[in-house]
Amino acid sequence: MERYDCVVIGGGMVGAASALSLAQLGLKVAVVEKVAPKYFSVEQAFDLRVSALSLSTEHLLRQLNAWQQIQQWRSCCYRRLGVWEQEIAYTEFNAKDINQDHLGHIVENRLIQLSLWQQINEHPKVTLYCSNVLASFEQFPEAVELNLTSVETDENVSQIKIKTKLLIAADGANSQVRQLAGIGVTGWDYKQAAMLINVETQLPQQDITWQQFYETGPVAMLPLSGSSESANGYASLVWYHKKDEIKRLSALSNSALTEAVHKSFPKRLGEIKVIDKGAFVLTRRHANQYQQQRILLLGDAAHTINPMAGQGVNLGFKDVKALQTVIATAIGNGESWHAPEVLGQYENIRRKDNLLMMSTMDALYCTFSHPSSLVRSIRNAGLFVANKVPFVKNKALAYACGVSI
Ligand SMILES: Cc1cc2nc3c(=O)[nH]c(=O)nc-3n(C[C@H](O)[C@H](O)[C@H](O)COP(=O)(O)OP(=O)(O)OC[C@H]3O[C@@H](n4cnc5c(N)ncnc54)[C@H](O)[C@@H]3O)c2cc1C
Known part of the structure; x- marks a missing residue:
């Protein structure tokens, strides 16, 4: 049986x-991993699943040598972030205000994964079991034994047994490891759903991402990298609305959806043409434990968050950094790096930070979807005042970007 330090x-x-x-x-x-990501070539259309990567995520991806490849493929840098409900309360955040060149990048999820896989394939210490799933595992005091099954065809199913000191669950929101370990979650489904819509824009590539709030949910524009052959740009639009309305919008043809976007999105979007679309349910889940003996949960396996402020995978990358720091410190101190008390430090660090971000998103969600005109006046006054108080505004911006000022 092959043995690893971590699986x-x-x-x-x-x-x-x-x-x-x-x-x-x-x-x-x-x-x-169950499914290998599809290779990249430049003529491919943009994927629907994109992420707004914060500065702290960029630092981690640089440290992992994956950032350069992402930049060579495609990514869109943004320097400004506009937020408003009523025009009078329009608030704009700028990278310059926190002494940064930019606030983040919009990158397709697959390209982030692929660039990391490139590094994995070249790393002598990492073995990839691709097209395999976890069938079962058993925990012992000193190790975890796992049974893997291949997911090829029924005739070719093969079984592999491996052993590890530490089992990491990074298997997403419906984590099988979390379920097999009997770790419960608290959470709920939001009343709103979201639609991701890739569009071609008449405006050229922009350096701003913006979000306008409505009681039915926000609408947002994330710029995608432009094309050298055309003056037009591309963007990923996010349309939050009641579930029934998202269902109705998803059923529209691309040209009918183009009309609907023109009617509902702010004028600053300009003329667009819908290229691709998809709908997503929004859930909040928080695992009751991130650690159980030799099992650790990371990323969406531990927490899923309202994507309103584009923080989900950024929190996952912060989990990664925290775990690396905790284990590096233990190794440096000559301690047993996989001892439960060492691993417990990871949970102590990450649970508080993830909870704070999840609660902030929920507060925003509740405040901006509240129908009362009094609450509407208060929230617009809040944005208006925030715009006039640089200290508060810049602190909030630095927190969202994962940098300190
Ligand atoms: C509409 C929407 C918009 C979003 N926008 C943003 C954004 O702008 N910025 C941001 O930071 N976040 C955003 N997020 C959140 C972000 O997409 C997630 O946080 C992120 O994908 C989580 O990454 P992960 O690696 O933890 O999990 P996943 O991306 O779910 O990856 C899990 C992996 O595990 C594999 N797997 C699952 N089960 C098994 C098994 N049993 N055996 C083997 N392999 C398995 C899967 O194939 C998959 O590759 C958004 C989410 C939504 C829904």
């Missing part, structure tokens, strides 16, 4: 980053 279930963005970050410490790591 990561789920080779998505967070799982792949955690595997690399632990291999950087000299640990022998395996990653188990």
